[in-house]
Amino acid sequence: MKLKELMTDNVHCCSPRDTVSEAAKMMRGINVGIIPVCEGEQLIGVITDRDIVLNVVAEGKDANRVLIENCMSSTVVTSHPEMDAHEAAELMSEHQVRRLPVVEKGQLVGIVSIGDLATVGIHENEAGRALSEISVPSRPH
Template sequence: MAQQVKEIMTAPPHTVSPDTSIREAAVDMRDSDIGDVVVTDGGRLVGLVTDRDIVVRCVADGADIDGTPVGEAVSGDLTTVAPDDSIDRAIQCMRDKAVRRLPVVDGERVVGVVSLGDLAVERDPSSVLSQISGSTSNT
């Protein structure tokens, strides 16, 4: 059984710059079959944008998805974990902050993302979340 975040994280993360349009970020998510992109500026972590962020913060508010930069939809003030952190620490961070994804940072560099689905696949492979997370997309 995996013990450290680096053993289950998704790497490398999909990254976009803060000036990437909402549409471009959404297309990247769709084409890569992922639910988030990491927003970086000059290699520095700015935030994370999820498919839900795009719907709730942009589409529902009538944002121009071609003219609005992803930097305006970003979830900032992120909790991060390190590759060598324990999986238990990642689980506790997700519980404490009520988040489903954590950027994995090595020093100043974002090296991956660990998701609730990654943790489910590792810790409870028979769970519904694990089965959904481990299957191919139905879209």
Template sequence: MTTARDIMTADVQCVRSTDPVIAAAELMTDLNIGALPICGADDSLEGMLTDRDIVVRVVAERKDPLVLPVGELAEGTPVTVDADDDVRKVVSVMSQHQIRRLPVLEAGKLVGIIAQADIAVELGHAETGNTVEAVSIDY
């Protein structure tokens, strides 16, 4: 059985909920990524921040990214999977919640992240296509 741990990117960095949005944007640029987990002071996962969040919820609303804390952009409870969950569950969760990046937890702590590209590498063409379609459908 292939698990989330087998396909996740383990070297995941967080942005702190108290960090200004500009720090998150700079980290995304440095790492060449489009999303970062938002972690609290106790390293608990508080949410996910995407480059789209920064554009739509900060720039377009004319908020100041130099002072706006990242934590103000975290909404609701983050959708996650456990490191030992089967890859089929990962696909199901991504499809059900229409998300492209999925944090992976172990004992409640962030240990990795899975992106659509990780699914594409692991699964065949047909299932990858089905996953991308399910995540992308606009209801």
């Protein structure tokens, strides 16, 4: 199955110049843990609930003053609408991510999560393996 059949295509985005507080409120409002950061339709990064906790809350910064561009993840693993769900599960596992923005011709067109893959019965093994590999805690070397 192709990602275009599984992805969420009504994706809310933030601007890099929005505040972290605005992103957190959006996350709460739509019940997600990640918001793509876009300049127009161009994906330039993502902000996650983890980014907010580690880079703002834990540092004692004011979420009403910190801009998303100062704490977002700008290196983003992406997929494309024609990518097979098996390939997406492998990509998630390899990069230890739970969500993949779906990009076509440089523009954000959707997002797919490990949960989306798990809802497709034929992908239970791949999604389960990817999730277990994503969830392995890192160990000191």
